[in-house]
Amino acid sequence: MTTLQRQENNPIAHLTAEDIEAIGRELDAIRDEVIAVRGERDAAYIRRVIKVQRSLEIGSRAVLLFSLFPPAWLVGTAGLSVAKILENMEIGHNILHGQYDFMRDPKIHSTTWEWDMATPAEQWQHSHNQIHHKYTNVVGKDNDLGYGIMRVDENQRWHPFFLAQPLWNFINALFFEYGIAAYDLELGRNLQTKKRRSNPVFRKNLKAVGRKIGKQALKDYVIHPALSGPSFLHTMAANFTANVIRNVWSHSVIMCGHFPNGVSTFERTSIKGETRGEWYLRQMLGSANISGSKLMHIMTGNLSHQIEHHLFPDLPASRYAEVAVKVRALFEKYDLPYVTGPLPKQVASAWAKVIRLSLPNRKPTAAPDPSIPPRRPVAEPVTA
Amino acid sequence: MTSPGRPSRLGEVPVTQTLRNGAWRVVELITTPVVPSDYLDVIAPLRNPNVLRARVEAVHRETANAVTLELRPGRGWRPHQPGQYVRLGVDVDGIRLWRSYSVSSPAGQPSGRISVTVNAVRDGLVSSYLLANARRGMIVNLDLPAGDFVLPAERPAKSLFVTAGSGITPVMGILRSAVHELPDVVVVHSARTSEDVVFGADLRALAAAGRITLIERHTGADGRLKPAELAELVPDLFERETWACGPGEMLDALADHWSEAGAAERLHVERFRPTVLVAGDGGSVTFERSGARVEAPAGVSILDAGEAAGQLMPSGCRMGICFKCVLPMREGIVRDMRDGQITTAVEGDNVLIQTCVSAAAGPCHLDA
Ligand code: FES
Numbered sequence: 001m002t003t004l005q006r007q008e009n010n011p012i013a014h015l016t017a018e019d020i021e022a023i024g025r026e027l028d029a030i031r032d033e034v035i036a037v038r039g040e041r042d043a044a045y046i047r048r049v050i051k052v053q054r055s056l057e058i059g060s061r062a063v064l065l066f067s068l069f070p071p072a073w074l075v076g077t078a079g080l081s082v083a084k085i086l087e088n089m090e091i092g093h094n095i096l097h098g099q100y101d102f103m104r105d106p107k108i109h110s111t112t113w114e115w116d117m118a119t120p121a122e123q124w125q126h127s128h129n130q131i132h133h134k135y136t137n138v139v140g141k142d143n144d145l146g147y148g149i150m151r152v153d154e155n156q157r158w159h160p161f162f163l164a165q166p167l168w169n170f171i172n173a174l175f176f177e178y179g180i181a182a183y184d185l186e187l188g189r190n191l192q193t194k195k196r197r198s199n200p201v202f203r204k205n206l207k208a209v210g211r212k213i214g215k216q217a218l219k220d221y222v223i224h225p226a227l228s229g230p231s232f233l234h235t236m237a238a239n240f241t242a243n244v245i246r247n248v249w250s251h252s253v254i255m256c257g258h259f260p261n262g263v264s265t266f267e268r269t270s271i272k273g274e275t276r277g278e279w280y281l282r283q284m285l286g287s288a289n290i291s292g293s294k295l296m297h298i299m300t301g302n303l304s305h306q307i308e309h310h311l312f313p314d315l316p317a318s319r320y321a322e323v324a325v326k327v328r329a330l331f332e333k334y335d336l337p338y339v340t341g342p343l344p345k346q347v348a349s350a351w352a353k354v355i356r357l358s359l360p361n362r363k364p365t366a367a368p369d370p371s372i373p374p375r376r377p378v379a380e381p382v383t384a
Numbered sequence: 385m386t387s388p389g390r391p392s393r394l395g396e397v398p399v400t401q402t403l404r405n406g407a408w409r410v411v412e413l414i415t416t417p418v419v420p421s422d423y424l425d426v427i428a429p430l431r432n433p434n435v436l437r438a439r440v441e442a443v444h445r446e447t448a449n450a451v452t453l454e455l456r457p458g459r460g461w462r463p464h465q466p467g468q469y470v471r472l473g474v475d476v477d478g479i480r481l482w483r484s485y486s487v488s489s490p491a492g493q494p495s496g497r498i499s500v501t502v503n504a505v506r507d508g509l510v511s512s513y514l515l516a517n518a519r520r521g522m523i524v525n526l527d528l529p530a531g532d533f534v535l536p537a538e539r540p541a542k543s544l545f546v547t548a549g550s551g552i553t554p555v556m557g558i559l560r561s562a563v564h565e566l567p568d569v570v571v572v573h574s575a576r577t578s579e580d581v582v583f584g585a586d587l588r589a590l591a592a593a594g595r596i597t598l599i600e601r602h603t604g605a606d607g608r609l610k611p612a613e614l615a616e617l618v619p620d621l622f623e624r625e626t627w628a629c630g631p632g633e634m635l636d637a638l639a640d641h642w643s644e645a646g647a648a649e650r651l652h653v654e655r656f657r658p659t660v661l662v663a664g665d666g667g668s669v670t671f672e673r674s675g676a677r678v679e680a681p682a683g684v685s686i687l688d689a690g691e692a693a694g695q696l697m698p699s700g701c702r703m704g705i706c707f708k709c710v711l712p713m714r715e716g717i718v719r720d721m722r723d724g725q726i727t728t729a730v731e732g733d734n735v736l737i738q739t740c741v742s743a744a745a746g747p748c749h750l751d752a
Contacts, residue, residue, distance in 0.1 A: 032723045043478030054423055098707035104480040104735065107422070107435070110707050111736065114417040130700040130708055215416045223413050279703070313705050 003139055003155060004264040004285065011264065011285065011337055023284075023334060024277030030326050031312050034319050042316040043103045049090055049298075050108070057083035061224060067234035076235075080242040082299075085249055087116050089301025094317045096121055097129060101314075118216060119181040120208045127184045133313050137258055137265045137286035144258065145265060148188055151357045153265055158360040165358045166351075176247035181209050249299075252347050253290070257306040259350035260288045262339040283310040284331065289324075289340035296343070297321060307338065429523050430458030438472075440522040441497060450503040450550070450582045452488065453518055456496065457526055464498065464529030466491045466561035467554045467627070467654075471732060472500065473525030476513045480525065482733055483510045484656070486554035486629075487529065488583070490561040501582060503550035527732075533627065533654035534558075539565045540625035544618060546638060548574040548609075548630030549582075554654055555629060556583050563595050570618050574601040574609050574630070609634075611641035622647040629654040661717045661728045667744035671695050671752045672714065680744040685721065687739040690752075697739060697752065704741035713737050716748030 004010070015023075060079030067073040092115035094100070100108050114121050127143070135141035139153050146152040150169060151162045172179040182188075185205055190196045220239040228235040264285040274282070290296070290304035297304045297320075305320035308327055315323070331338040341349070411420050421432045429437050438461075442454040464470065469486045485500035504515040533554055543566050545555045552573055563569060571591075575581040581600065591598035599617050601609050615621050622645050628638050635653045642651040665682035669689060674696070680689035687709055690697050700708030704722060712734040718727050721741050729735040734751065 028722065035723050035725060039477035039479065040475075041478070043475065051426055054426055058423065101707065101710075101736065103475070103478055105475075107425075109736075111710065116417055125706070125708070126700070129706040133705050134701040134703065212417070215413065219413055219416050223410065227414070276703075314707070 003153060003267050005267045005270060006155060007264070012281065014335060015281075019334060020281055021275065021277040023330065024275070024280045026330055027280050027311055027327075028276075030323060030330075031315065034312070034315050034323060038102060038316060038319070042100070042318065043105075045316070045318050046091070046095070046100050046103075046108060049086065053083055053086045053091060056086070064224070064231070064235045064238050065228040066231060067228060067238050068231040073234055073238055077238040077241050077245075080238065081245040081249075084116060084242055084246040085299055088246060088250055089253070089303065090298055090317065091115075091301075092117065092121075093301045093303070096125055098314050099316045116216070117180070118177040118209065118213050119184045120212045123184040123205055123208065124180065127186075129313070133310065135271070136283055136310060137263070138268055138271055138282075139265050140268045141271070143183065143186075148183065148186075150354060152259070152353070154357070154361050154363075156357075162358050166355050169351075169354050173248050173251040174244055176251040177243070178213075181213065185209060252343070253300045253303050255350040256290050256343065256346040257287060257303060259353055260339060260341070260346045261349045261353070262337050263288050280311060283307070284336060286310070287339075288346065289338070290343050290346050291340050292342060294321075307340075430456070433459045436460045436526045436528070437523055438526045440518055440520055440524065442520060443518045446501060446582050447580055447584075449515070449580070450501055451515055451518060452499050452501045453514065454489075454497050454499045455524070455526070457498065461496075461526070462528050464491060465534045466558040467534040468529040468531040468557075469533075469554065469654075470498070470500065470529050471527035472510075473527075474510050474513060476509050481510050482525075482527075483508075484732070486531075486557060486654075488553045488556045488560070490557065492561075501550070501553045501556070503553075503582060505550075531654065533629065533652060535562055535566075536625075539567075542568045542620065542624045543570070544621070544624035544626040545569070545571045545573075546614070546626060546628040546630070546634075547571070548603075548634055550656070551628075551630035551654070552582055552587075553629075555627065556586065558627070559590065559596065560586075563590065569596040570599065570624065571596050572599045572601065572609070572614065572617060574603050574634075576604040577602050611637050614641075622650065625650055625652075627652045627654070629656075631656075661730075661746060663717055663719060663726045663745040665745065667716070667746040667748055669716075669744050669748045669750060671750050673752055680748075682719070682743050682745070683721070684743060685740050686718065686737075686742050686744060686748070686750070689744075690739065695752070699740060702740045704738055707738060709738055709740045710736040711739055712751040714749045714751055716744070716750075717746040718742040718748060719745040 004012075056079055060076045060083055063072050063079065064076035067076055092113065095108060095113045096110050096115070098110040101110050103109075106112055110125070117124070132142055132144045137145060139145060139156070149172070150165045151158065185202070190199065190202045196202065220243065221236050224239060225232040225236040266282060266286070271282070284307060287306040287310045289307050290300060292304060302317035302320045303309060305317075305324055308320040308323045309317065311327065312320075312323065328338055414420075415423055421434065424431055425435075430439060436458060438455040438457045440453050441456050444452045444454070446452055464487050466487070469484045471482050471484050473480050473482045475481075485502055487498050488501045489497070489499040502511050502514045502518075504511040531554075535558060539562065545558075547555050555571070559569070559571075571587065573581065573587065578584065578600070581587065587596075587598055590596045603609070618624070622642075626642070628635055628651060632655060635655060638651060639648070639653065642648050666680055666684075668677060669680045669686055670677045671690065676690070676693055676695045678689050678693035678695070680686055687697055687699055687702065697711070698709055700706035702709070713727075713729045713736075714734060715729055715731050717729075718737055719725070719742065720727070721743050726745060727735060727737060727742070739750075
């Protein structure tokens with residue numbers, strides 16, 4: 001993929017600045033409609049999912065006490081994997097986005113929630129909600145593009161190091177939660193110099209991650225196995241497997257969000273003085289959906305509706321399906337590419353890109369098209 | 385939710401407690417990253433020692449407009465003194481709203497239950513919700529009892545209670561608990577009509593038994609009671625220790641009357657705060673901890689206004705998506721600049737608002 005500004009066929013060439021602002025207004029109107037009806041149903045939904053998830057987790061862990069017996073191992077591991085996926089995707093991710101803050105329930109709130117993940121919620125909120133969602137797909141600003149370890153754009157200079165990126169990506173998938181923790185810590189950057197290494201904020205975050213990983217590992221690899229006595233090793237293996245399954249699943253879903261074919265990336269300069277309409281447009285072009293059944297949407301935490309999620313990250317995720325109908329109509333009205341497809345296709349597309357970009361390529365169109373997206377000359381805002 | 389840190393000074397505590405703490409630690413590790421009570425909540429919501437809740441055990445209709453809820457408070461409850469109130473947190477259309485209600489049951493019930501009487505007020509979200517929806521088995525959130533509208537340990541020889549409307553509820557709690565300790569009680573109560581008198585039957589029964597002197601005033605027919613008229617109804621007015629509860633204007637008038645007579649210290653009042661706030665444009669924002677105060681016009685976010693005034697504020701995306709900028713609003717009213725939604729907070733609430741997309745719609749007090 002080439003950044004939008006250097007593409008030969010510009011997908012938004014037909015839009016005027018007025019069109020873009022009109023799109024923004026229409027999306028705001030869609031958002032308002034949901035806000036107006038948000039309430040009881042959404043609160044009941046998230047409470048129900050939490051209840052189901054907790055019951056499933058307790059049940060699976062109980063079954064795993066007898067994981068010496070192969071059927072119990074299988075059932076328990078499957079149940080625990082599903083419980084962990086639900087916990088991370090439909091519950092943790094969405095609550096940490098503040099989607100359920102409107103309930104004013106201190107137990108289900110973005111400021112208090114902690115999840116079954118190596119990375120502490122607060123650090124993830126910074127790198128995800130604050131950086132990724134604001135700078136979606138802006139090369140050099142949004143580190144989610146390639147997580148800082150991969151080449152994701154034809155314009156990025158190739159280096160032999162990238163030959164191994166399919167391997168990195170595979171390892172990252174297996175141990176995704178640790179990859180995310182390292183990523184949230186900006187390990188690559190912060191370990192570089194002595195000064196950065198001794199930065200008190202970094203040290204504090206590092207300690208928090210260490211503590212979190214310690215507790216998580218103790219739970220999955222010591223305490224629960226110990227409780228199952230003679231099944232110790234089996235339970236340990238079951239927990240490890242469940243973690244890996246959860247990791248591979250979330251990695252796949254997340255890769256489908258911004259990597260598949262047809263998704264645009266943006267030049268760093270393109271967000272200077274960006275308007276609300278232009279911000280919305282960037283989210284529209286920079287995200288991709290996964291099509292599928294209702295169960296599929298729940299298991300992806302509704303990140304299968306990545307486009308809708310990026311437009312409205314703070315709306316309850318279970319609303320994305322109904323919002324998607326209107327959003328899609330808007331894409332059609334303005335003749336914009338709504339990138340979606342079934343999971344295998346999207347995963348394959350994302351992997352193909354990872355592999356393709358591991359090899360050098362001919363440099364695409366040299367000069368960026370300065371008119372995309374249209375913007376006025378404004379001084380670069382100071383960002384924290 | 386991370387588990388609260390527990391002090392671990394081994395050696396200073398008895399062995400059993402050390403063992404218990406140790407066992408508890410293991411249980412916490414089993415449930416990490418949440419705490420054990422998060423799992424227990426699923427089956428036993430009243431057992432949670434950190435989140436006080438209550439179960440509605442019975443609902444009695446008092447008048448067309450008022451219901452009494454009999455509540456069984458969960459773990460962590462501390463008994464109330466008659467005259468005190470509790471805050472109930474009720475989920476109305478998915479949003480937890482807190483309101484204060486006086487406890488109307490006598491103190492120290494052997495069953496451990498308390499009751500509150502909810503009078504539906506106009507535009508009152510919570511009271512009308514409870515009137516229509518309160519059912520046996522419903523779980524509500526609860527705060528510990530509070531308020532100093534209580535009798536002194538040494539009971540007064542002569543007492544007077546002046547109440548109007550639902551102002552009778554804390555007084556009913558006091559009478560039910562302590563009327564036998566009060567030798568001479570006068571109750572002057574106003575309501576629109578005879579049927580509107582909450583606890584009408586109880587009050588009349590107390591009067592018939594000679595326990596109290598009841599003076600009922602029906603404002604629908606007789607008009608509002610003026611403080612000057614009180615002297616006629618109760619000749620030894622200022623000799624009595626007086627408790628008053630009712631609408632703000634009534635209490636103001638009484639307070640003036642008592643202080644003019646130089647008897648201000650004999651009058652105890654309980655005010656129900658008005659919860660209906662009206663949205664305007666802009667307002668003054670007070671940051672309570674730093675003491676900073678700024679006029680924030682409509683259309684300017686509280687974040688921008690605060691920073692312009694030199695207030696240190698947390699922020700992130702500055703466009704309403706990261707929730708990094710949330711601050712607790714103790715009291716006030718704000719408008720979401722994206723969709724116009726109004727959010728209000730009354731004293732005791734700590735509603736978290738996103739300062740980057742909220743504009744003041746009236747005076748606001750933030751905990752920052
Ligand atoms: S600063 Fe991100 S939501 Fe307010």
